[in-house]
Amino acid sequence: MKGRNSLAVLPLALGLADSALRPTMHTEPTPTVSAATVRAPGARTGGATGPVGIHYINVGQAAAAIVDLQGAAIMIDAGGETTENGEYSDHLIAYLKQFFQDRPQLHNTLDAIIISHPHVDHTKNLGLVVQTFNVNNLIDGGDDTGSGIPQLKKARQFAQDHGIPHMAVSDTGIGKGQSIKSTLGLTGPADVVLLSGSRDCDNQNNNSLAVRIATPEGTILFTGDSEEDGDQTCASGMLAFLQEHFGSNLQADVYHVAHHGSFNGTTDEFMKLVTPKVSVISAGNPATQTPGAFHAFQFGHPREVAVNAIVQNTSGIRDKKSVTILPKVKTLKTIVMTKAVYCTCWDGDVIVSYSANNNTPSVRTSGFQIAH
């Protein structure tokens, strides 16, 4: 066992998820970026009137999302751009505060935070989130190494200190299609399924926890930073692994594009299985180009070859928008997007929602970028 917790599943002390044992709300300084003031009119976080809302929060070259099931909320990744000076942290916390303000029935509580893999662009703001809001379950792959491990270890310790169940999901333990609905204590119609756990791959992107949330209105898929290629320890990359185990069951109406729209996070074959109505990429503002730093510009996200495959296999449409993609690293190209492909790098926060008894998702964007 390399660099992992030895237990496949750490204590599922479900009885401890009692409100009496929840951490109390921690009082944070007022964020310098207020969601209510910087968001464009009509694009507040709230107002997702239907039973399902998926919020892809703009955290720069990183990932953070909330799935709002009305009676429950699940956060998937809590990252922030590694070079940020607190602007994305402030934005993420302000967004969550606004989100919970609009949903008093949730009592500032995330039923689970799922960390796809221990890279800092997925964990950077985890500590802030667990200290500021109530969290009922912490779920990750159990890895003990990675650029985001300091933040993840602190959160694990916080969970232990506050009686929050922590689940370390290895692929040999649970994973490969296991529902965690009852583990999370969810009683609504939505099912939450882990398609994969950590596989102990050298390339931790290939350890990403893939999550499928099935609701009567539509199916939502997250694949973390899954890659096409295998590595020294894992012959198949995570995309091939998912294809092999789930095939056409990968179909999802709302797809969070793997690995920030990287060239190695999307294949035509994979997209033909997912066939989403809406695709959303989490990536950084292409205008942020500090020499020597690692922004979306230096990584080349979202890459043209990936965007092409996403566009070809996404069925929905959007209002025409000129967007920036990268044919290669540090090279920008403008195209007109007409398919329902969104990116936090083009659109700011992206909110996909369903109204009751309607299988057609609608999309709102905040339309702003955080200034650097």
Ligand SMILES: [Zn+2]
């Ligand atoms: Zn990432």
